[in-house]
Amino acid sequence: MCKRYLLLEDGSVFEGYAFGGELNNPDGEVVFNTGMTGYQETISDPSYHGQIVTMTYPLIGNYGINRDDFESIQPAIQGLVVKEWAEYPSNFRNEMTLDELLKLKGIPGIHGVDTRQLTRLIRQFGTMKGRLLDSLDQKEDELNSLRDIQLPTDQVKKVSTSKPYVAPGRGHRIVLIDYGMKHGILREFTRRNCHVTVVPHDMSAEEIMQLQPDGVMLSNGPGDPKNVSEGIEVVRELLGKTPIFGICLGHQLIALACHADTVKMKFGHRGVNHPVKDLRTNEVWMTSQNHGYAVERSSLENTDLIMTQYAINDDTVEGLEHELYNAFSVQYHPESSPGPQDSNSLFDQFISRIQSEKDKGGFSCQSEKTLIKS
Template sequence: MSKRQIVLEDGTVLIGNGFGSEKDALGEVVFNTGMTGYQEILSDPSYCGQIVMMTYPLIGNYGINRDDFETVNPFIHGMIVKEVCDAPSNFRKEESLDTYLKNNSIPGISGVDTRKLTKIIRKHGTMKAAITSLEHRAEEVLEYIKNKPLKRDQVSHVSTVKPYVVPGRGKRIVVVDFGMKHGILRELTKRSCHITVVPYNCSAEEILRLKPDGLMLTNGPGDPKDVPEAIEMIQNILGKIPLFGICLGHQLLALAAGADTDKMKFGHRGSNHPVADLSRDKTFMTSQNHSYAVKATSLVGTELAVTQVALNDRSVEGIRHKIHPAYSVQYHPESAPGPEDTSFLFDEFLNMTAQHEREGLYA
């Protein structure tokens, strides 16, 4: 392996061994605390534009298989690990992590002190970073990082360009793709839904023309305020059909209803985040991946109520509309990777669509 370096915006330089693609990469460096699930993390469109560091010290030991992808093409900009496994062992393995990264032009760096890097991010927050060869002087790379802004149109890069249908005999659900994980489709098809996936900039009129029983707002990358067309669409949909938002969809629902969002210091990324459900008086373990959160104070005076909170930092993890059939969660109930404690939320969504239909018949 060739020697490579990762240079952070604060001037920190870590030297390690390169794996995967030999190309240079610029992105926002974040950390994920999951012990497993690196394949799903690599293929999660919500990581678009980011360099992901895995805090678990050994990554790649079960290889890459055909079944665990969350999208067809990965959008992650790079990967940082303590140790990468060169000889994975698993009955489903089809290639190594190194080979997969090479084939998808994603650079990786191993042999760095990931514990030190995690502490830096926790102290100073997420920041820009670059993975480069040692041929580039660290001072030059740092100057490049500081002068090169990160793209803010990630959703347009990861969303589907044209609508498509996943046929089913059940409820007709329109899914707005902001960077959708395939796990969401798996949960809906498991429940026999007839699914129409539409682009992020689809208007309310176009959606209502499809006569859906419900609307799903998916996960996706970046700042929700960078998707104003989606906020306007939700405002024109509320009250007309039931709505369920996940992750970025949760933040967009909040903005559409008059609340606010802000960027977290280092976000939530991992498979073991405890969330308290206030109405059920229960705690669920959840899979999370987000940099932004709904501001709790901004919900005062809106028609939104908090339904769930994170036990680690008390941030808002769930909201519901007090008048219209709409609710959302900040975490990923479809998991992949992670616990499946909250997959029942998809059943609740379909129950809500059925109730809305009954009320419409007798209105």
């Protein structure tokens, strides 16, 4: 086995062994995911673009890789860090090993790392830049270079579709803005027989409305939401014209469009076991999450947004609803890929909101706002 190293910008070095792809582009933000399962969905989640993902569960790859559980065609992670990977997986759905997938997609991996120590370091000091190396001969030069690099800020552009495409259906017409969409979102709408048009992240509000949507879905995606300035403006223009549902990055864009604020978290929420409480029903849902930014709770005070859900672990904002317009959002992933299905009914709520608008016979949200204010 060949040695491989993870170098962090604070000078920490984690030694392990190489597996997966070669070191073509080994830099990224080092984060951790606490899921015991769902590693295939995690690796293929576009929201991890540009990140080196550490799996805290010690054994990864034990049930192999199958063709059904991908969340994107081309994974976007920079590297994978594990304690132990299963060379010989055992599962009736298994079609290839984790190592074979990483080699196929050109993703470098490192195993044999003390992932508990690495996770504790990130929890204490926050996420930081990291670089995978096959040698420490030039450690000081590599460290100085790592500290000087600027991580990309155009992640959404790199993972969004470049052209619109359609998933045909006979039901409601949904425009899904792709900021780094997981396939699970599209699957939930096709299960409900919706006619879905997936559009690029930079499509204008005018072009979107020309598609005559019954509702607009804002997908998940990577990076700082403030870097998606065109998305903020599009959401602002769409509010009041059509029902809107936002997930993860889409949730943050709704907040910014309504003049709330977002902040970078110390180490984010990444896992399948995050409890969220609904303020309206007092229910607690277990949710799947992957985000490094959050809506600033105090910034909601002077907006038309109300917090509907919050994270039990740290009180961060997990759900929003607009007081005047037909728009709502959640910070987590109700499509549940990977993770629990407690919140899957949110897609049904969105469909109900769309049907309610149709039942009004064209009574627009803008007209409703005018009546409320008068």
